[in-house]
Amino acid sequence: MTDNKLLEVEHLTMRFGGLVAIDNLSFTANKREITAIIGPNGAGKTTVFNCLTGFYVPTEGRLTLHADDGPRLLERTEGFRIPRNNGVARTFQNIRLFTGMTVLENLIVAQHNRLMEASAFSIAGLFNLGRYSRAEKAAIEKAEFWLNKVGLYDQADWNAGNLPYGSQRRLEIARAMCTDPSLLCLDEPAAGLNPRESAELNVLLQSIRDDQGVGCLLIEHDMSVVMQISDHVIVLDYGRKIADGNPEAVKNDPAVIRAYLGEDEDDELPPEVAADLNVDPNAH
Numbered sequence: 001m002t003d004n005k006l007l008e009v010e011h012l013t014m015r016f017g018g019l020v021a022i023d024n025l026s027f028t029a030n031k032r033e034i035t036a037i038i039g040p041n042g043a044g045k046t047t048v049f050n051c052l053t054g055f056y057v058p059t060e061g062r063l064t065l066h067a068d069d070g071p072r073l074l075e076r077t078e079g080f081r082i083p084r085n086n087g088v089a090r091t092f093q094n095i096r097l098f099t100g101m102t103v104l105e106n107l108i109v110a111q112h113n114r115l116m117e118a119s120a121f122s123i124a125g126l127f128n129l130g131r132y133s134r135a136e137k138a139a140i141e142k143a144e145f146w147l148n149k150v151g152l153y154d155q156a157d158w159n160a161g162n163l164p165y166g167s168q169r170r171l172e173i174a175r176a177m178c179t180d181p182s183l184l185c186l187d188e189p190a191a192g193l194n195p196r197e198s199a200e201l202n203v204l205l206q207s208i209r210d211d212q213g214v215g216c217l218l219i220e221h222d223m224s225v226v227m228q229i230s231d232h233v234i235v236l237d238y239g240r241k242i243a244d245g246n247p248e249a250v251k252n253d254p255a256v257i258r259a260y261l262g263e264d265e266d267d268e269l270p271p272e273v274a275a276d277l278n279v280d281p282n283a284h
């Protein structure tokens, strides 16, 4: 199964002063799989993403992306090079689109690096019309492909900031996919979506995995999304891994149920989380 590894996280530790946000975390995410990272608030999920995508330099540990042309050590790569050179794309908990640009422009800007390469990073290169215009045409085709895929073709000329919230979430995913990632990191993509939008998101993410062959790393509080589409679930609590397995095994794991219920006798799980974790929300 070694060939199937996409991301290897080994002994990752992230400290902020005296606070240990991630404590000696190791896990593997495979190619063509959706790997979910779940856990209560403050468990360290976003910190893992921030280490993988260069926002934080880990205190300790090794983060290896097994790209098609060989392994890349993410913790040694400058943050801005990670999407460009290592093929790791990301969406954010709080949507970060270019709201003053159109929907189409957001998808073209995402391909800026490839267009600049085609221009040979020079004015002269821009006038090498054959090469640059081929790259421009390919960028527009890719944008059109993703506009169709996320159902936003008819809104291509809208300002991104005027899209409804659920559409902005889909546009953010489309923008990330326009960078041709090998690993797509999604930070709470279902947050704020209604049940219909959430179901559409499931279909989109499964298609990114199955049709595009892209591995996804997913932080999500919506257990219906996690349980329905994940191949593999990692559970964090206070920065430590407490479970690692398929969704069925994880949802029945007593350590996971305990982490969500807490030790406090008065704690109650929201009914939808309890249902997905197979527990009686009032049972203590």
Ligand SMILES: Nc1ncnc2c1ncn2[C@@H]1O[C@H](COP(=O)(O)OP(=O)(O)OP(=O)(O)O)[C@@H](O)[C@H]1O
Binding pocket: 016, 019, 020, 021, 039, 040, 041, 042, 043, 044, 045, 046, 047, 048
């Ligand atoms: N830049 C930072 N400086 C100091 N502490 C931080 C920083 N970033 C995260 N933390 C702390 O690290 C811990 C883990 O935070 P993190 O945001 O990764 O959790 P999370 O599992 O993503 O939570 P949530 O589900 O609420 O988004 C928290 O105690 C948080 O306060």
